[in-house]
Amino acid sequence: MKIAVIGGGGREHAIIKKLKLNPTVERIYALPGNGGMTGDAECVQIKAMELDKIVTFCREKAVDFVVIAPDDPLIAGLKDMLNAVGIPSFGPDKAAAEIEGSKAFAKELMKKYRIPTAAYEVFTDEAAALAYVDGLTPPVVVKADGPALGKGVIIAESIPAAREAVHSMMSESRFGDSGKRVVIEEFLTGPEVSVLAFTDSHTLVPMVSSMDHKRAGDGDTGLNTGGMGVVAPNPYYTKAVADRAMREIFIPTLNAMNAEGRPFKGCLYFGLMITADGPKVIEYNSRFGDPETQAVLPLLKSDLLQIMLAVEEERLSEVSVEFMDKSSCALVLASKGYPEKYETGYEITENGVQGEIFYAGVKRVDGKIVTSGGRVLAVTEVRDDLANAIAAAYADADRIDFKTKYFRHDIGQRALAAKK
Numbered sequence: 269m270k271i272a273v274i275g276g277g278g279r280e281h282a283i284i285k286k287l288k289l290n291p292t293v294e295r296i297y298a299l300p301g302n303g304g305m306t307g308d309a310e311c312v313q314i315k316a317m318e319l320d321k322i323v324t325f326c327r328e329k330a331v332d333f334v335v336i337a338p339d340d341p342l343i344a345g346l347k348d349m350l351n352a353v354g355i356p357s358f359g360p361d362k363a364a365a366e367i368e369g370s371k372a373f374a375k376e377l378m379k380k381y382r383i384p385t386a387a388y389e390v391f392t393d394e395a396a397a398l399a400y401v402d403g404l405t406p407p408v409v410v411k412a413d414g415p416a417l418g419k420g421v422i423i424a425e426s427i428p429a430a431r432e433a434v435h436s437m438m439s440e441s442r443f444g445d446s447g448k449r450v451v452i453e454e455f456l457t458g459p460e461v462s463v464l465a466f467t468d469s470h471t472l473v474p475m476v477s478s479m480d481h482k483r484a485g486d487g488d489t490g491l492n493t494g495g496m497g498v499v500a501p502n503p504y505y506t507k508a509v510a511d512r513a514m515r516e517i518f519i520p521t522l523n524a525m526n527a528e529g530r531p532f533k534g535c536l537y538f539g540l541m542i543t544a545d546g547p548k549v550i551e552y553n554s555r556f557g558d559p560e561t562q563a564v565l566p567l568l569k570s571d572l573l574q575i576m577l578a579v580e581e582e583r584l585s586e587v588s589v590e591f592m593d594k595s596s597c598a599l600v601l602a603s604k605g606y607p608e609k610y611e612t613g614y615e616i617t618e619n620g621v622q623g624e625i626f627y628a629g630v631k632r633v634d635g636k637i638v639t640s641g642g643r644v645l646a647v648t649e650v651r652d653d654l655a656n657a658i659a660a661a662y663a664d665a666d667r668i669d670f671k672t673k674y675f676r677h678d679i680g681q682r683a684l685a686a687k688k
Contacts, residue, residue, distance in 0.1 A: 271573070272297040272326055273309065274316050274346070278600075278628035278646045280567045283335060284574040285311050285624065293573065297329065304627020304637050304645065307455050316341050323349050331355060335576065339415050342534075342554050343369035358556050358576040364525060364532040367561035368554040371451045381524040383517055384548040386541075388453035394438040397450055401430045406454040412437050414446030418482075418494045419607065421551075423455065456541040456548060459491060459504035459686070462560045463538045465518060466575055469531035470586040473524050475515070476567050476591045477505035478560045479683050484607060486678045493607045494643055497679030498563035498598045499654060500603035503686040504542050513540060513547045521552070533579055551570075562626045562646040563598035567591045595654040597661040597680055598646045603629070606642030614639045614671040621664045623649035639670055652661040 301311030345362035412420035424430035437447030484490035537553035562591020
């Protein structure tokens, strides 16, 4: 089979490495991929949002199956365009991807179908939003309605900070058009859990739970990032919590999307908060999370391509989806200064890394891999227990070097404390 994977980050690298294991795969194209993937896929310089070029390329190369990994092309309708020319793909169509494309749509869906989530209001008028904020008790959560690379959420610790968040989104276009409409919601407390799930719109199979670390600095300080590291499974996600999430959130969400005429096929991401009242939805994503994928997929025992084909063909109930009874730690190495200003162009060297490296913000120059982005790579280790997986990932981080290398030193520590 010839497969095209859309996207160019660490998530896509993790997907490609798993797809390669299927013996029927003869060639994988990465569009656009990155300089660290060239040993695993043929990188093609077509960007993820160059939708017409993607479709043309896939037709010309007789691609058998396309994996659409990032949110933007899904929200823009790449799946629909591929369907129109008879090319099967993994990922939801445009109508279903709105569950991520519009936070207001997602919140209204949850309200209509009584899926547990934070109380909220939606605003398109800044004056009305500011007046609403003035009547709240902080902390206040302010979200840009549209996609914002995982950074469109501000947790304001004071009313002035909340007002500034609203103003920066609605008047100063901090997140572009995504912030023209904002969702303001109550602040939930409790452990956060990420759960990715395969679904063909009839059957839903959750993957191993995980714990992302969004803040840039140790001790969950600093700005929100796209994610600085992940451990899996998440110890707060007990069997009792998982059963309740399936009953109150996962299946009701699947049924709600079907009832709305938006059947969801692909990977549905549930960002959950385990509150005193039980699990509640913080956010949905219409695709694999990043960097959650780099921690979760290495634990997958089953064949990823067979699962993806079954999802597209609506026969997920017929295939096996099994995960190792082990733990993983994916540690992100970033350019110092991320997510704000940072320098790039520095050569990356590694000596004796034991785990898997998933490249993200890199390019290849004169045969060398050099930094080109904020989140440069993730290194993932799988072990029988979480403590050893974390220790192994940090040992690997010391074996990887580039000028401006930066990483958090406490990834997984909350999870270890919870296990005790």
